[in-house]
Amino acid sequence: MAVTAATVLAWTGFFVHNVADLPGQTILSPESLAPTLIWLAALALWLLPRTRAVGA
Numbered sequence: 587m588a589v590t591a592a593t594v595l596a597w598t599g600f601f602v603h604n605v606a607d608l609p610g611q612t613i614l615s616p617e618s619l620a621p622t623l624i625w626l627a628a629l630a631l632w633l634l635p636r637t638r639a640v641g642a
Contacts, residue, residue, distance in 0.1 A: 593629050597622065 604618050605611045611618060631637040 589632060590629065593625060597625055 600621065601613070601618060608615070608617060613619065613622065631640050
């Protein structure tokens with residue numbers, strides 16, 4: 587649970603930073619979408635016991 591909460595908090599900071607610094611930024615903009623997909627994949631890998639080392 588703590589890793590999930592930390593991931594969400596870190597992603598929120600990343601997204602707020604992008605919105606503040608890049609005009610017209612949305613969640614579907616490439617600058618936000620690509621890192622978001624990578625973060626989601628890493629979190630999903632970490633949540634599964636077999637792939638936890640890969641996700642970490």
